[in-house]
Amino acid sequence: MEHQNVYDVTIIGGGPAGLYSAFYSGLRGMKTKIIEFQPFLGGKVHVYPEKMIWDISGLTPITGQALIDQLVKQGMTFDPTVVLNEKVESISKDENGVFVLKGSSGEQHISKTVIVAVGSGILKPQKLEIEGAERFEVTNLHYTVKSLKQFKDRTVIISGGGNSAIDWANELEPIAKKVYLTYRKGELKGHEAQVNQLLNSSVSCLLHTSITKLIANSSTDLVEKVEVTNHEEERTRHIEVDDIIINHGYERDSSLLENSTLNIEMEEDFYIKGNTNSESSIPGMYAAGDILKHDGKLHLIAGAFQDAANAVNQAKQFIDPKAKAAAMVSSHNDVFKERNRELVKAMVGK
Numbered sequence: 001m002e003h004q005n006v007y008d009v010t011i012i013g014g015g016p017a018g019l020y021s022a023f024y025s026g027l028r029g030m031k032t033k034i035i036e037f038q039p040f041l042g043g044k045v046h047v048y049p050e051k052m053i054w055d056i057s058g059l060t061p062i063t064g065q066a067l068i069d070q071l072v073k074q075g076m077t078f079d080p081t082v083v084l085n086e087k088v089e090s091i092s093k094d095e096n097g098v099f100v101l102k103g104s105s106g107e108q109h110i111s112k113t114v115i116v117a118v119g120s121g122i123l124k125p126q127k128l129e130i131e132g133a134e135r136f137e138v139t140n141l142h143y144t145v146k147s148l149k150q151f152k153d154r155t156v157i158i159s160g161g162g163n164s165a166i167d168w169a170n171e172l173e174p175i176a177k178k179v180y181l182t183y184r185k186g187e188l189k190g191h192e193a194q195v196n197q198l199l200n201s202s203v204s205c206l207l208h209t210s211i212t213k214l215i216a217n218s219s220t221d222l223v224e225k226v227e228v229t230n231h232e233e234e235r236t237r238h239i240e241v242d243d244i245i246i247n248h249g250y251e252r253d254s255s256l257l258e259n260s261t262l263n264i265e266m267e268e269d270f271y272i273k274g275n276t277n278s279e280s281s282i283p284g285m286y287a288a289g290d291i292l293k294h295d296g297k298l299h300l301i302a303g304a305f306q307d308a309a310n311a312v313n314q315a316k317q318f319i320d321p322k323a324k325a326a327a328m329v330s331s332h333n334d335v336f337k338e339r340n341r342e343l344v345k346a347m348v349g350k
């Protein structure tokens with residue numbers, strides 16, 4: 001079968017890994033498409049647009065939103081085709097060994113290589129397991145923190161004991177009137193430094209404790225009090241609150257990899273098993289970012305960038321075995337010649 005509109009590289013997922021893959025793929029002169037389920041690019045970083053990110057080399061603290069803006073700008077450098085609002089439902093290969101990606105719109109996306117950059121799949125927050133809780137999602141029950149300002153001088157209770165819950169407690173502590181953190185287990189799971197900061201702050205940490213009831217004002221439909229239960233001591237108490245933030249993690253949507261007809265080697269916990277070059281067990285298919293696992297894999301934004309460059313370089317060699325294994329330093333690339341000249345001229349004021 002002759003394929004019209006066949007791409008060299010199709011990237012599934014428009015988060016940090018996918019966006020950097022799109023940039024790098026353009027740098028290596030490949031025809032590139034990026035497909036994203038959401039109506040916007042940026043991936044999981046949209047969950048924390050106002051959080052400060054400290055651990056990306058070369059970037060002094062940057063908010064999630066500012067990082068998204070930069071990632072998208074860089075990702076678009078070589079004008080990849082961008083398809084938004086499209087869930088890739090399955091990946092297969094046709095009789096010529098070309099990848100066929102079935103999209104939720106009914107379109108088939110045809111590509112010589114594929115980079116799977118789906119993170120933990122399509123994000124669906126784990127909901128608070130209290131009957132009727134969903135009706136407060138339009139008032140003061142939150143699953144993401146879109147703006148820190150909205151919590152200024154308010155009493156906030158955060159439920160969860162992982163990195164997200166701890167990070168939000170630390171970020172809100174100087175802004176809010178009072179912050180409580182409840183966690184059903186006895187030990188917090190976050191990074192040591194963040195846990196220490198939390199334990200040495202004014203945040204009240206209620207361990208072995210969960211939110212068991214939301215008590216609302218019937219005229220405003222705002223939760224005014226929560227009932228919390230300490231499971232060890234079998235004791236309940238009420239806390240007056242203005243806002244409730246739930247950070248119980250996310251459900252992983254792994255349907256893409258489950259529906260695919262290819263025999264993709266996976267880790268037990270549904271990561272794509274890769275080697276350090278981001279290669280999957282399927283020739284021509286690579287993985288980058290949070291979906292990838294191998295010894296030494298860094299499940300952070302910084303790690304996603306390295307994976308993306310590796311994945312693209314492998315894709316390039318898969319299509320053209322005579323191509324260089326790695327790209328040159330960026331300033332040596334012809335594609336930047338003209339832009340470099342302009343930038344240098346502007347720098348010296350010429």
Ligand SMILES: Cc1cc2nc3c(=O)[nH]c(=O)nc-3n(C[C@H](O)[C@H](O)[C@H](O)COP(=O)(O)OP(=O)(O)OC[C@H]3O[C@@H](n4cnc5c(N)ncnc54)[C@H](O)[C@@H]3O)c2cc1C
Pocket residue numbers: 012013014015016017018035036037038042043044045047048051052053054055056086087088089117118119120121122123164256288289290291299300301302304
């Ligand atoms: C609250 C929070 C704070 C964090 N703070 C930091 C931090 O300070 N520093 C740091 O380095 N990391 C941080 N992280 C982790 C960081 O966000 C991730 O490591 C990073 O986003 C991974 O990028 P990714 O591109 O692999 O995946 P993602 O960002 O998850 O992007 C994957 C994209 O793929 C799309 N997708 C999934 N399935 C499909 C499909 N079938 N079809 C089409 N599109 C699909 C999704 O919609 C999503 O947009 C934080 C994470 C959270 C949740």
